[in-house]
Amino acid sequence: MKPSIPKGTRDFSPTEMVRRNFIFKTIREVFEKYGYQPIETPAMENLETLTGKYGDEGDKLIFKILPRGEKLTKIGGLLNTKVSFADLFTKTTEYLDEALRYDLTVPFARYVVQHQNEITFPFKRYQIQPVWRADKPQKGRYREFYQCDADVIGSNSLLNEVEIVQIIDEVFRQLKLRTIVKINNRKILQGIAEIIGASDKMIDITIALDKLDKIGWELVEQELKTKNLSSDSIISLHEIALSIKNEKFPEHKLSLLKNHLQDSGIGLKGIEEVEYIFNTVKNIRHESSILEFDLTLARGLNYYTGAIFEVKANDVQMGSICGGGRYDDLTGIFGLSNVSGVGISFGIDRIFDVMNELNLFDSIGLTASTTKVMLAHFGEEERNYCIGIASQLRSVGINTEIYPDITKKISKQFDYANKKQIPFVIVIGGDEIKTGELTLKNMTSGEQTKMKVDEIILKLK
Amino acid sequence: MKPSIPKGTRDFSPTEMVRRNFIFKTIREVFEKYGYQPIETPAMENLETLTGKYGDEGDKLIFKILPRGEKLTKIGGLLNTKVSFADLFTKTTEYLDEALRYDLTVPFARYVVQHQNEITFPFKRYQIQPVWRADKPQKGRYREFYQCDADVIGSNSLLNEVEIVQIIDEVFRQLKLRTIVKINNRKILQGIAEIIGASDKMIDITIALDKLDKIGWELVEQELKTKNLSSDSIISLHEIALSIKNEKFPEHKLSLLKNHLQDSGIGLKGIEEVEYIFNTVKNIRHESSILEFDLTLARGLNYYTGAIFEVKANDVQMGSICGGGRYDDLTGIFGLSNVSGVGISFGIDRIFDVMNELNLFDSIGLTASTTKVMLAHFGEEERNYCIGIASQLRSVGINTEIYPDITKKISKQFDYANKKQIPFVIVIGGDEIKTGELTLKNMTSGEQTKMKVDEIILKLK
Numbered sequence: 001m002k003p004s005i006p007k008g009t010r011d012f013s014p015t016e017m018v019r020r021n022f023i024f025k026t027i028r029e030v031f032e033k034y035g036y037q038p039i040e041t042p043a044m045e046n047l048e049t050l051t052g053k054y055g056d057e058g059d060k061l062i063f064k065i066l067p068r069g070e071k072l073t074k075i076g077g078l079l080n081t082k083v084s085f086a087d088l089f090t091k092t093t094e095y096l097d098e099a100l101r102y103d104l105t106v107p108f109a110r111y112v113v114q115h116q117n118e119i120t121f122p123f124k125r126y127q128i129q130p131v132w133r134a135d136k137p138q139k140g141r142y143r144e145f146y147q148c149d150a151d152v153i154g155s156n157s158l159l160n161e162v163e164i165v166q167i168i169d170e171v172f173r174q175l176k177l178r179t180i181v182k183i184n185n186r187k188i189l190q191g192i193a194e195i196i197g198a199s200d201k202m203i204d205i206t207i208a209l210d211k212l213d214k215i216g217w218e219l220v221e222q223e224l225k226t227k228n229l230s231s232d233s234i235i236s237l238h239e240i241a242l243s244i245k246n247e248k249f250p251e252h253k254l255s256l257l258k259n260h261l262q263d264s265g266i267g268l269k270g271i272e273e274v275e276y277i278f279n280t281v282k283n284i285r286h287e288s289s290i291l292e293f294d295l296t297l298a299r300g301l302n303y304y305t306g307a308i309f310e311v312k313a314n315d316v317q318m319g320s321i322c323g324g325g326r327y328d329d330l331t332g333i334f335g336l337s338n339v340s341g342v343g344i345s346f347g348i349d350r351i352f353d354v355m356n357e358l359n360l361f362d363s364i365g366l367t368a369s370t371t372k373v374m375l376a377h378f379g380e381e382e383r384n385y386c387i388g389i390a391s392q393l394r395s396v397g398i399n400t401e402i403y404p405d406i407t408k409k410i411s412k413q414f415d416y417a418n419k420k421q422i423p424f425v426i427v428i429g430g431d432e433i434k435t436g437e438l439t440l441k442n443m444t445s446g447e448q449t450k451m452k453v454d455e456i457i458l459k460l461k
Numbered sequence: 462m463k464p465s466i467p468k469g470t471r472d473f474s475p476t477e478m479v480r481r482n483f484i485f486k487t488i489r490e491v492f493e494k495y496g497y498q499p500i501e502t503p504a505m506e507n508l509e510t511l512t513g514k515y516g517d518e519g520d521k522l523i524f525k526i527l528p529r530g531e532k533l534t535k536i537g538g539l540l541n542t543k544v545s546f547a548d549l550f551t552k553t554t555e556y557l558d559e560a561l562r563y564d565l566t567v568p569f570a571r572y573v574v575q576h577q578n579e580i581t582f583p584f585k586r587y588q589i590q591p592v593w594r595a596d597k598p599q600k601g602r603y604r605e606f607y608q609c610d611a612d613v614i615g616s617n618s619l620l621n622e623v624e625i626v627q628i629i630d631e632v633f634r635q636l637k638l639r640t641i642v643k644i645n646n647r648k649i650l651q652g653i654a655e656i657i658g659a660s661d662k663m664i665d666i667t668i669a670l671d672k673l674d675k676i677g678w679e680l681v682e683q684e685l686k687t688k689n690l691s692s693d694s695i696i697s698l699h700e701i702a703l704s705i706k707n708e709k710f711p712e713h714k715l716s717l718l719k720n721h722l723q724d725s726g727i728g729l730k731g732i733e734e735v736e737y738i739f740n741t742v743k744n745i746r747h748e749s750s751i752l753e754f755d756l757t758l759a760r761g762l763n764y765y766t767g768a769i770f771e772v773k774a775n776d777v778q779m780g781s782i783c784g785g786g787r788y789d790d791l792t793g794i795f796g797l798s799n800v801s802g803v804g805i806s807f808g809i810d811r812i813f814d815v816m817n818e819l820n821l822f823d824s825i826g827l828t829a830s831t832t833k834v835m836l837a838h839f840g841e842e843e844r845n846y847c848i849g850i851a852s853q854l855r856s857v858g859i860n861t862e863i864y865p866d867i868t869k870k871i872s873k874q875f876d877y878a879n880k881k882q883i884p885f886v887i888v889i890g891g892d893e894i895k896t897g898e899l900t901l902k903n904m905t906s907g908e909q910t911k912m913k914v915d916e917i918i919l920k921l922k
Contacts, residue, residue, distance in 0.1 A: 003571045003795045006559050009503030011572055017499040032831040033855050035862025038478040042470030042605050064527040068595030082543035098467050110464045111472055120880040134529035144503050157865035284852045334464045370493040391745045394494050401496025404583055404618035419581040
């Protein structure tokens with residue numbers, strides 16, 4: 001039997017880990033730079049915490065855990081009562097009561113409500129942990145994957161939205177990834193629906209508009225008709241969409257929209273919010289990302305109540321690599337109402353794929369190994385001499401490996417260093433022990449230099 | 462309904478996370494300093510990878526996952542076939558085929574065999590991930606907890622054992638935790654069993670000896686009799702145990718044992734191995750730990766074949782906080798035989814508890830918050846002015862938070878910083894905007910100083 005792992009899951013090799021850890025570290029440090037603090041929640045949640053939160057389709061994808069130990073004993077009689085699998089799944093809450101975390105948002109909401117008396121609001125937290133979904137595995141879709149979320153809850157301030165743009169900006173600048181950051185606001189969409197006389201059809205309208213670029217106006221119109229939008233509404237919508245279609249600058253788009261929405265209080269509020277974000281970030285942003293206002297951005301509409309964000313890579317075809325928005329009632333499901341928040345989530349797997357495709361790990365100069373230098377040797381005496389040298393190097397923080405086994409074959413040791421992509425090798429022979437002049441080989445350039453330990457430390461540190 | 466989490470699981474608050482992350486970071490950096498590279502394996506393994514590896518008791522504690530999606534469909538007919546829970550658990554591999562990782566060792570062995578053609582041996586890997594056990598939850602025992610393991614596989618060299626002692630030494634020195642590191646060697650135990658004429662009773666003897674300090678010789682003798690050890694064997698054993706009982710120095714204990722074991726090849730090999738470790742680490746160790754040879758150390762005897770390590774905290778009563786040893790056939794269970802390795806595992810939860818009890822987080826100077834400074838303000842104009850100041854501070858890597866909401870109540874903002882244990886607060890009022898002279902308050906000492914941004918940067922960086 002060749003050992004294997006479950007479908008849709010992955011092992012990560014050292015090279016992959018070094019790269020993934022670099023992305024995680026970058027995101028974590030930026031989150032902390034903006035005052036977000038880490039929390040962790042358990043992999044398992046009570047099933048009732050999760051069910052009903054992700055829609056019918058989502059509920060089906062929750063991984064449930066078989067009860068064990070005393071819980072199993074409690075089920076008692078059931079042990080010998082025969083049930084069908086169908087029963088088991090239908091009556092899940094009766095038989096089963098634990099499941100694996102499906103995302104980080106619902107556990108965060110649960111955390112906030114459960115610990116509300118210990119938390120100082122506004123509560124700014126970040127969380128980087130895996131989640132599990134029983135999705136059909138396919139290219140780029142896994143049953144286990146990490147989410148990297150930051151949320152602030154208990155603050156209505158638009159400063160939070162501004163800082164989210166800054167965070168996105170700074171993370172991708174550090175990753176050397178050029179991006180387009182799209183912003184929309186649900187209030188503007190609400191305003192448009194109001195103005196065209198179809199307040200109740202906001203979501204249908206947005207979903208149709210989202211396809212405008214891909215399928216063109218005629219098909220959008222058809223779709224809207226099937227949703228029972230009146231001809232008048234459709235004509236008004238077309239007029240609004242057309243008027244901003246060819247505007248390049250977000251400021252112009254927004255002021256044109258302002259004219260259309262002048263009779264909608266909520267619409268104007270939405271415009272004002274987006275304008276505040278654009279005006280405030282203007283002077284503090286880096287140039288690595290393009291900030292766009294995108295009226296057709298439809299994301300999390302059942303959920304977001306204000307700003308909506310989405311980030312795409314500029315140089316690669318790939319879905320969104322980051323997204324988020326403002327919500328007004330995240331914790332309501334657990335009994336804590338009227339707490340507004342705003343959050344952002346980075347898609348680490350897609351970011352990894354994009355960076356790989358663009359060779360960004362190399363251009364950042366990330367080495368494949370965490371080890372900086374390996375000590376090779378010609379025999380037992382030399383190997384033991386290495387221990388002292390390694391201690392000196394490690395004491396100043398240089399990651400150092402001694403080839404552990406004793407072998408005269410120096411080529412085998414070089415081969416090991418090469419395959420592990422260790423950037424430097426020091427060779428210790430009898431001469432080196434006598435003179436203290438060591439040979440340092442740069443494994444990339446092939447260059448060899450004779451140096452004392454102190455000089456090596458200066459070079460490698 | 463008050464939201465809650467499953468029994469035996471935990472939420473970690475920001476303060477706990479800061480402390481836990483400090484421990485993880487320390488361990489990770491030391492592992493990397495000695496050339497160990499990170500890997501990660503999935504939370505879920507195929508059930509057949511795990512079953513039979515942890516003994517009957519362990520098998521019962523494996524969390525199994527209910528099949529979902531297409532797998533469920535494949536079970537097909539079963540959907541409506543009624544089965545009892547008892548059936549479900551007995552015939553698990555028929556109905557269920559995935560389970561949560563129970564430790565990091567078995568997944569590591571599976572990883573090595575599965576990826577043997579991509580791996581360069583000796584393979585030095587570390588892994589820091591949670592594991593799950595359906596154990597009865599009690600104080601200090603959880604159903605989800607992290608393990609921090611480092612192993613090298615494919616090397617017989619004792620240098621690896623030496624480096625493990627160095628790693629233990631360096632981790633606990635950095636954590637300011639005084640420890641006793643106990644070393645034993647299974648070969649010595651084997652030799653003793655041989656010499657006293659009870660080769661087949663090595664494990665019984667060791668388990669009994671392990672209790673010597675606690676229960677005294679008479680009870681040990683009684684236990685050995687129930688295991689059918691002959692009187693002669695027991696007398697010989699007592700003689701050996703007595704002879705080293707009052708020796709303080711490991712070197713003396715070892716040379717006394719050498720006399721006893723001179724007719725046992727394996728026994729002498731064990732002594733030689735332990736002596737090599739003691740002699741080699743002598744000059745390169747730090748003084749924060751005491752290194753002891755402990756003949757009664759019985760740990761992982763079904764598993765370890767050479768060195769055995771165990772670490773205890775010096776100043777607190779607590780079980781072992783770290784342990785490991787050499788094994789000869791970890792990957793044999795998956796079809797790759799005769800690959801020797803040695804590993805070490807740090808118990809993060811106990812280390813955390815010990816450090817808490819000894820107030821070490823404070824003496825290390827670890828702040829409870831990842832945020833260094835908060836900007837407080839008297840109104841909207843001041844708040845917006847903060848954005849520029851925050852950008853300057855963040856651009857040099859100072860973690861900075863702006864109190865997000867606009868409020869005249871400065872005391873509310875100070876209260877927020879206080880509760881979050883943010884060490885510095887800068888207050889921005891009209892005067893500050895005019896003069897650029899900002900007030901920096903040290904929240905611990907209460908001291909307030911007027912300073913320009915550049916001076917604040919110098920002070921806080």
